[in-house]
Amino acid sequence: MAIVKAIKEITPSDIPTAKHIKTGWAITPRNDKIKALLMGQENRELMIRAVEGESARLPERWVNYAVQGVESSYRTITGESIPTTIDDIVSEALSQTGIEPASCRPSRHGPTEGRTTWIISFTRPVRSFRLFGTGDYAHEIKKNSPAMLHDPGCLGYCKTSRCTRPARCTTCSKTTATHQGPHGEQCKDTPKCANCHGPFPATHDKCPAAPTRVNGRLIQPIKGELKFIREAGDRASEAIQPARGRQTGSTVETSIEITDGDIANTTEPVEHLRTQVKEADKTEKGHSAPWWTEDCRVAYKRHIQEKSDYGQSPSEATRAFLATVRKAKRTYWQQRIDGCNNDKDLYKLVGWHKLSFDQRDTPLVIEGRTIIAPLEKAEALREAILDRFSAEDDLLEPPPLDNDPQTTPLPWDTYISMEETERYVIGVSSTSPGPDQVTVRLLKACWEHIRHLVLGIYRACMEQGHYPAAWRTVEVAMIPKVGKKDKSSPRSMRPIALSSCLGKGLERIIARRIAHTAMAFDILSPQHGGALPKRSAMDLATAFTHDVEMAWSRHEHVSMLTLDVQGAFDALLKNRLLHRMRQQGWPPLLRKFIQNFLSERRVRVRLGNVTTPVHRVACGTPQGSPLSPVLYTLYLAELLNQDRKLRFGYADDINLYRVSHSLDENVALLAEDLKSINEWGAANKITFAPEKRELIHLTRQKGLHAPPIQLEDQTIHPIALRRGKPDCAALAWGVKHVAERAAQARKVANHLRSLANTAHGPPAGSLRKAAITCILPILLYGAETWYEGRTKNPRIARVSRKPTVSTRVGWHLTTIDQALIAATKAILPAWRTTPNAVLLREAAMPSAQVALEEAKLRFAVHLRTIDDKHPLTNRTTLPLVIRGRAAGNRRIPRSKVQRVAQLLPATPRNVLASPHFSDGSRQDPTQGQGKDIAAQNFTIWWESLGQETITVFSDGSEQQINGTRVVTYGYAIYQGQAAVATGQGSLNALSHVFDAEAIGACRGLKHALQLSLPSQREIVLCIDSTSVIWGIRGAAPASSQWAFLQIHGAMEAYNVKTRWAPGHMKIVGNELADQLADNEAKDPHQPYGMAASPTRSGIRTVGRRLLEHIRDTWWKDKSSRLSAWYTQWQLPYDTRRTPAALWLPRRILAKVLMIRSTHGDFEWYHRKFNHEDTSECPCGRPKTPEHLVFCKRATTHFKKWPLRPIVPPRTRQEGLAYLAQLIDQPQEFETFVKVTNSFYDE
Structure with a gap:
């Protein structure tokens, strides 16, 4: 525009483009006439003044030359080294070519060790030349036009x-x-x-x-x-x-048959x-090692030239090459570790401890034959694992596609929404792709273009009961089993089927619907788990532990027998599964889909980099498929349903037990059970592996013998006789379990220690995240089964006895603490003598007691909210006393499950509800807008509504009034812009604003549906909590689940939608609902209905308070034994978040820990341990923690100090105060260290 204003003859359209380049600005005139006008002498000067430039010229064609290896400096006669400048290069190029260069600049690429590559441009070609008689001859840079x-x-x-x-x-x-x-x-x-x-x-x-x-x-x-x-x-x-062709008749159809x-x-x-x-594209291509550098290449070239003969000592070039390689490797891996700046890189580093030798190098031994070639090994594994079972035992024909007249048909919905498709296709974590190599990441990238096509295929498959043949071809990866020592046996490998990600999306939808229907209609035993929602293996283990404890309280003995189905997934017979599903009541369309899913299956086995051709599979269901586990659960359902009290099952593992006053009686009963199970297995062609049968006796009495189970063809000897202690809540096998888990955790902790030291390694905050996510879960796995606290109530309460007794888990806590201390030493760059309590506090890591108590309280919340059909629900209920003075009261808890459940108040139990997908359930309610803009848009939308639209505003409030906690809600109903009804109410004090918002919306919607308003109305719930909107649109949250489920039911029957109404933005309905909630808080009414009970979020708050008390008590006890120097900092113990100091560079963090703990390079420390290190600072004063701010190297830079006081500290108290202020703000402490450079060893 400056040029247009300066030259009156042109307009903005005459210069359509102008862009910034390295030498200034480049403008493009509309035509040659405008170009000639601009380059006129008078207009050129006007244009230069307008843009404050130096010159204006037409573009020239430059010929570029690269001159490599030019010395970066040269020496004068006196021997002085002077760097080479651009002026030197220009004058040298002029003298060599006789033409002045148009441009001269150093290259950004190439070596930098004393030599530089220069790019020199001329307006016309020149002959080849050199600069200063050194380096290479110039060569022209030609750019090839790309294809x-x-x-x-x-x-x-x-x-x-x-x-x-x-x-x-x-x-x-x-x-x-x-x-x-x-x-x-x-x-x-x-x-x-x-x-x-x-x-x-x-x-x-x-x-x-x-x-x-x-x-x-x-x-x-x-x-x-x-x-x-x-x-x-x-x-x-x-x-x-x-x-195939389609016949054309005389009638006209309005739909297309698929x-x-x-x-x-x-x-x-x-x-x-x-x-x-x-x-x-599968061609073997080599690649260089990632650590290989230019120095390695040069050293290797010299090593080849001076290579010694065989038998002679290595040459100097060979030694230099090996040293260069070692240095390059060390530097590369150190940079990999230090450059860990995201979670992906972090967990890659953590996973290094799992790396082992390549399975391809291990020979495979099958029937005495040794196989070494990779492709032959892959084929042998396919035959030994996938082809070991045949379909000879299967029924000849599948069942007819109709309902069993003796069974009530189960409901089945074939409709699939776009939201459900997105959730199970691209809403999952990235899984391994199948033979098509299409990943979840790729599907996410192109989802907007293919989603309607995918939805159409899914709906057609559901309506036709069809599974495409292209998705039935899977790639089976052979993965070594953990813990198998004999790597040459085929039994040491686990086949994992990698199928198409699109196919797995459809399988997830089917599997989830089957699981919910089977649990809702009691198809499965409550004690049968595997691929079922809200059921886990630990739940079943805890239920069995409860049964053992209750039997011990009755002075009875328990004998358990574990079985394993041979082959399991690989031995599943298709027609027998379909017959069983027909007897269970599954609809014909689903059975047709399953038949299609299991028919004409093809696999190819991948072992390392080799892959076998595609082969057909006779029977079985693919391991790794989302649908396979729930199908196998249906396959074994009849066996577990035969005894729903004494049999447990998870996937292909079965546990049955017996309880009596005699172990001999238990063995006899188990023998009968095993005989009936074998007969059932023979009739259904299911085999139980004899070598995997294990018998264990559990008793509290000493001196008992351990009888075996006598069968006609086998004698099962007990592998253990476990004797529990009368006052021990952790069963006898807890010792071995804790020892194994602690050993695994220490292995990971030691690996983390190898990644970092005082100067190098990932930030301590990243290592803490790795410890929290990788080490703690290992240690706490199964804790809900064996841990209930350090003490418990006695079996018999007496006035003369203590109210609690020890659970004797001291050894367990000590073992776990040792693993946690190893983890903290990996996190922190601390000195070895630093107290363990200080390490745990500085790393914000929980102690064993704190971590186990948190797991216990988390399990208590789980026990209070599980559904009625859960195997632990009845076990947590305390029976009533029938006779005596205490008749009508509940018995005292007699098992760990019962005692843990009593830690928290009761709350309404959740129900197993199917996933809910409404319009917009996967879209952000805010649509990426801020509150200001969203409020303006909401007001414009609301003011445009007519009388046929109903809006319901709800709001919640949580206040402390006169020391009493009050949680209330209010709602306002509008028809158009006119308020037609309002309401308000209170909740139980053990609830939160989230619950108030949800219950207010539920009761506001119910009130709106009761009004005599037009039947074809649209009802919009206007809510300011995005969390509540997510719960209404999608799956119901666990807290106040009943309110969300009632809203979901109304959404299915009426036209109900949701919209985000930002709170406290002067929206009329929001302000009225908020005022109603505040009015209710001032004069609360008695809560009624489900709102009168505590919510899940409320009892979680109770659990958090109990945990805070436990954490504070533990820290108070440990800190009382620490030095006065450390306790003077008055540091809190918080394990919930990562301290800011842990993100400091490790070298700086080490100094912070030294100052806080005084364990480090200080005078008293060296004197105590008789170190030969100097105890004085270079300034001549003793090394003390506070000396950092008194050292001359620090006071010299006083004006640069962060948080600088008026005058430098003069007394020890002033120095400590300033030091404490710095350490409280880690970034300021880092700045102080950098500007003063005051540490002794730096």
């Missing part, structure tokens, strides 16, 4: 300016000279790509034959790859034709094309 799609033209990827090939049609790829009829977009012929020959238009974006850019270079397919791609494309083009063949035609050709392209 690009020649459209219009030959439609290939070529250099268009040199192409001589004939032009082709952009649809069918025929040459325009031979094409009949219109070509291009009007072409009516079958589409065919000119490059990959696939059934797509010639210019489609996803062409596998298109060049790919790798590291900035354009890589084109080689001749062999292009041949495979085009052959696969030709086959796909032929296969895209309809599978058959299995149509679905196959949609999925199979594309999958086949992608598979062939991937196979064509």
Whole structure:
């Protein structure tokens, strides 16, 4: 615009573009006439003054030359080293070529060890030259024009300016000279790509034959790859034709029938094309080691030139090469560790401790035959694992596709919404892709373009009961089993099926619906787990522990027998499963889908980098499939339903037990049970592995014998006779369990210690996150089964006895503490003698007692909120006393489960509800808007509403009034812009604003539905809590679940929607609802209905308070034994968040810990441990923690101190006060260290 204002003859349209370049600005005139006008002498001077430039000139063509290896400095006659400047290069180039360079600049690339590459530009070509007689001769830099799609033209990827090939049609790829009829977009012929020959238009974006850019270079397919791609494309083009014709009748249908063949035609050709392209690209390519550097290359070249003969000592060049390689490796891995700045890199580092030798190098021994070749090993594993079972024992025919007349049919909904599809396809964590190599990440990237296609395929599959054949081909990865010592046995490998991510999305939908229906209609035993919501293996283990404790309280003995189904998933027989599902009442359409899912399955086995050809599988269901576990649960349901009290099952593992006053009686009963189970297995062709049967006796009495189970063909001897102690809540096997878990945790902790030291390694905050997420779960696994606290109430309460007795878990806590201390030493760059309590506090890591108490309280919340059909629900209920003076009261708790459940108040139990997906359930309620803009948009929308729209505003309040906690809600109902009804109420004090918002919305909606308003009305819930909106649109949260479920029921029957109404933004309805909630808080009413009970969030708050008390008590006890120096800092003990100091550089953090604990490079420390280190600072004063602010090296830079006092500290108290202020703000302490450089060893 400055140029336009300066030159009156031109307008803004005469200069359409202007962009900034390295030498100034480049403008583009509209035509040559405008260019001549601008470059006139008078206008040129006006233009230069307008933009405050130096000159204006037309563009020139530069010829660029690169001169490598020019010395970065030169020496004068006196021997002085002077750096080479641009002026020196310009004058030297002028003297060598006789032409003044247009530009001269150093290259950004190339070596920097005393030599530089210069880029010199001239206005015309010059002969080759050198600079200062050193380095290489100049060579011209020529840029090759990249290959690009020649459209219009030959439609290939070529250099268009040199192409001589004939032009082709952009649809069918025929040459325009031979094409009949219109070509291009009007072409009516079958589409065919000119490059990959696939059934797509010639210019489609996803062409596998298109060049790919790798590291900035354009890589084109080689001749062999292009041949495979085009052959696969030709086959796909032929296969895209309809599978069979469709007869045309005289009637007209308004819908299009979708058959299995149509679905196959949609999925199979594309999958086949992608598979062939991937196979064509599988060429073995070498790659250099990531640590290999230019120094390594130079050293290796010299090593080869001076290589010693065999038997002679290594040459100096060889030694230098080996030293260079060691240094490069050390530097590379140190940079990898120090550069860990995100969670992905962090967990990669943590996973290094799991690395072991390559399984491909281990020979495989099968029937005495040793197999070494990788491909032969893969084929042998396939035969030994996947083909060990056959379908000979299966029924000849599947059951008829109708309902069993003796069974009530189960409900089944075939509708799938877009929200549900997104949740189970791209709303999952990234899983390994199948043979098509399509990842979840790729699906997320292109979801907007393919979501309707995917939804259409899913709906067609559900309506037709069809599973596409393209998704039935899986790649089986052989993974070594953990804990197997004999790596040469096929039993040491676990086959994991990697199927298509699109197929797994549909499987998740089916599996979730089957699981919820089976649990809701009591198809499965409550003690049968595996792939079921709200059920875990630890729940079953805890339930069994309760049964043992209750039997011990009755002075009875327990005998348990564990069984394992042989083959399990690989031995599942399709027709027998379908017959069982028919007897259970599953609808024909689902059984048709399962039949399709298990039929014509094909696998290829991958072992390392080799993959076998595709083979058919006779029976079984793929391990790793989301649908397989729940199908296997249905397969074994009949066995567990035979005894719902004394049998437990999880996946393919079964536990049955007996209780009596005699172990011999238990053994006899178990023998009968095992006999009936074997008979059932023989009738249903299910085999139980004899070598995996284990018998354990559990008793409190001493001196008892351990009888075995006598069968006709086998004697099962007990592997252990466990004797529990009368006052021990942790059962006898807890000792071994804790020892094994602690050993695993110490292994990870020691690995973390190897990654970091005082100067190098990831930040302490990152290592703390690794310890919290990787070490604590290992230690706490199963804690809910054996831990209930350090003490418990006695079995018999007497006045003369103590109110509590020890649970004798001191050894358990000590063992776990040792692993946690090892973890804190990995986190912190602290000295070895630092007290353990200080390490735990500084790392914000919980002690064993604190961590176990937190797990216990978390389990208590779980016990209070589980559904009625959960196996632990009845076990937590205390029975009533029937006789005696205490008749009518509850018995005292007699098991750990009962005692833990009593820690928290009772709350309404949740129900097992199916996932809810409404419109917008996966969209952010705020839509990315701030509160100001959202409030304005909401007001505009609300004021435009007519009388047919009802809006319900709700708000919650949580206040402390006169020391009493009050939680209230209020709601206002509007028709158009007129208020028609209001309401308010109170909740139980053990609840929160979240619950008040949800219950207020629920009761406001119920009130609105009771009003005599137009029937075809739209009701919009206007809520200011995004968390509540997420719960209304999607799955109901656990807290106040009943309120969300009532809203979900109304949404299915009425036109109910939700909208975010930002709170406290002067929105009329919000302000009224907020005022109603405040009025209720001032004069609260008695809560009624479900709102009168505590909520899950409320009892969680009680648990947090109990945990805070335990944590404070523990720290108070430990800190009383610490030094007065450390306690003077008055540091709190908080394990909930990462301290800011842990994000300091490790070298700086080490100094912070030294000052706080005085364990480090100080005078008293060296004197106590008789160190030879100097005890004085270089300034001559003793090394003390507070000396940091008195040292001359620090006071010299006093003006640069952060948080600087008026005058430098003079007394010890002033120095400590300033030091405490610095340490409280870690970033300021880091600044102080950098500006003063005052540490003794730096």
